[in-house]
Amino acid sequence: MSAPLVSVSYVSTATAPFDDERLADLLTQSRRSNHAHDLTGMLLYRRGRFFQVLEGPQDAVEHLMDAIRRDDRHSDVRILLSERIDERRFTEWTMGYEPIGVPTTAAPEGFRDTFDDLESDDDDDATIRAVRELTVWFRARTLAGTALREKEDAR
Template sequence: MLQLIYKSAATVPLSSAELSRLLMKSRAHNDLCDLTGILMYHSNAFLQVLEGPDHAVEETFERIAADPRHKCLQVLRRQEIEERSFREWSMGFVCSYGRWLEEMPGFEEFFQRKGSFPREAGDQALRLLKEFRYSSRRRQVDLGYAPLMVR
């Protein structure tokens, strides 16, 4: 099983409606392909982890890389895994507009970084996404960012 984490910049800011359509389409695709993960959108940047069968992750990532809504796409981690980190979500999603997420250790630094990332950025991204998962459960996923749709 493969886990792939990437960061990219949006070519244009996406509206809530556009993000909702993207999420619905992604969840339907991921359900069919046995993929799980999470997508974070903040400051016109995407951070996503995809997990599942190698061929499904690679094909999905190729489609994302060809999507004109992305630029400056950088793979932060691509590794074989024994178990999924986000198995409960066909595609968890967060679009942050609130403070508590930005106060998570490393969040703002990670999203404000320009240019290429150091080798350890994949570990940092995974920690950040896992911390979000943990924090969202603790906080009942209702604290100042919208739309938040976790599944």
């Protein structure tokens, strides 16, 4: 019988800003390590904050979360959602990444501009809903972008 699968969603604060080159290095390292440890997931970075979903065998996810807590690139690591899963949601990505630009105009009402609302101490259900919304948004946006690039490549 295979090890149970878990999914952990967390937020953290970068101890120093990440530019495109530093993010690319982090993604290369993460993808190589995640592939070796049978982990999949997604990463969002915006304004010095990380939001990440990791999924895979429980021991591997727990080991990586311990390493992230000790990593001097992160501070204020906070687990938002930890759950057993029957199947992976990010089978396509050892570490999917979506750049999020900083808007030049005011965000529309209800638009999530930061990850701050994910950390509400008042409403765990709202936090779980927000985590799941971000997960669905990421998958839809990334899969649509992949389909568009494949269509353009076919021309």
